[in-house]
Amino acid sequence: MDTTVGAIFAQGERSIKVPVPVYIRASASVVGTKEGQGPFGDCFDVVGMDDKFGCDTWEEAESTLQKEALQIAIGKSGLKKDEIKYLFAGDLLGQSIASSFGLGSFQIPLVGMYGACSTCGLTMSMAAMLIAGGMAEHAACVTSSHFASAEKEFRFPLGYGNQRPLSATWTVTGSGAFILSGVKSEKDRAMIDGLTIGKIVDFGLKDSMNMGACMAPAAADTIYQHLADFDRKPSDYDKIITGDLGSVGQKALWDMMREKGMDISKVHMDCGMEIYDQSQDAHAGGSGCGCSAVTLSAYILKQMEEGKWKRVLFVPTGALLSKTSFNEGQSIPGIAHGVELVNCK
Known part of the structure; x- marks a missing residue:
């Protein structure tokens, strides 16, 4: 074989x-x-x-x-x-x-x-x-x-x-x-160029009201691995975009990336921090499967279509818990998957 x-x-x-x-x-x-x-x-x-x-x-x-x-x-x-x-x-x-x-x-x-x-x-x-x-x-x-x-x-x-x-x-x-x-057309919004499948990362956190902190370690792991695997620097991307870490998770992510010798603060964006404004009382920001999905469709791909962004690393983040695991006192593991998007115009 x-x-x-x-x-x-x-x-x-x-x-x-x-x-x-x-x-x-x-x-x-x-x-x-x-x-x-x-x-x-x-x-x-x-x-x-x-x-x-x-x-x-x-x-x-x-x-x-x-x-x-x-x-x-x-x-x-x-x-x-x-x-x-x-x-x-x-x-x-x-x-x-x-x-x-x-x-x-x-x-x-x-x-x-x-x-x-x-x-x-x-x-x-x-x-x-x-x-x-x-x-x-x-x-x-x-x-x-x-x-x-x-x-x-x-x-x-x-x-x-x-x-x-x-x-x-x-x-x-x-x-x-x-x-x-797989067929090129004039309608295409962006092209998928690379993938980094996430792995489960668990720092033992148990606070379901602080999902950003639970997911940040997984985001840091996937982003670091993607950059290492493709031999790139944060500055090679117009944006590195996480799904829904919120303001608390963003700070944790930046700190963990700096510990790995990388500063992503100048190119990082979090969908959860962008989808609502301060007047909407969303606290740390937005979350949920729909958060990164609607932001990608409505905003991120629009920036790429217009040529404002040429290369983006899109990294939705997830907290792997259920009512059962939480009520039984289990920790909240995180996972993040990286999708590299490039302008195809």
Whole structure:
């Protein structure tokens, strides 16, 4: 058996150089009312007038977010639904019910994935590898979160009215959908050039109201590994963008990177810190699967299309906990997946 094929695409210790062009042909973002009032409000494709989106439950509303986002993204791509061979999707709810109930009507073969708030990076990485390997020409990636459904899943019922510490983040109500393609077109927003799959990093932290601190070690690990594997410096990127560390996690990330001999402070951006402004009382910032996904679709890819950014390292971050693990006193491990995006214009 020939065992050398994988080595052609392996980059350094843990990264992958995408061997053929994989393009982000189209994307869409659908968000709730709070997100629409934030700095990116004019950039989103749809801003809901009601966070239930006309549904009876918060969970149904989140499914609706995904359905609308994927419909819009397919429409923008110029492809027919049947041309999209695989759908990679996930969310924060138990058994990924937002994805299964939201996307079932599309009847596209589904690869359900869970990476907590890093799911956007995970789905895009897997889809890019599938396309680069010649197993499909087109694939879709979808993820979502909803403030109300996530609070029920991980913290407290909304009616409880608990106080939130300043280290807490606000789960974004939103869904981002992306159509990836191995065929170049005039519609392409960016190209995926490299991948660094994250590993579980656990510093033993147990504070679910300080997710930024729990995820920062994983972000530092992936960013450092990506730069080492591709023999690059932070300054080689216009932006290194994390998903939802928030203000607390950002400081921790910078400190950990400096300990590794790298200063990323001049190029670092965190989606959670950008999606809301100070007047919106989001405390440390935004979080959730939808945070990095809608920011990527509405803002990051827009900067790349316009030529303002040429090379970006997109690193969504996730906290791998559940109600069960938290209630049993387990720590909160983190994970982060790196997707290198380059301008394709």
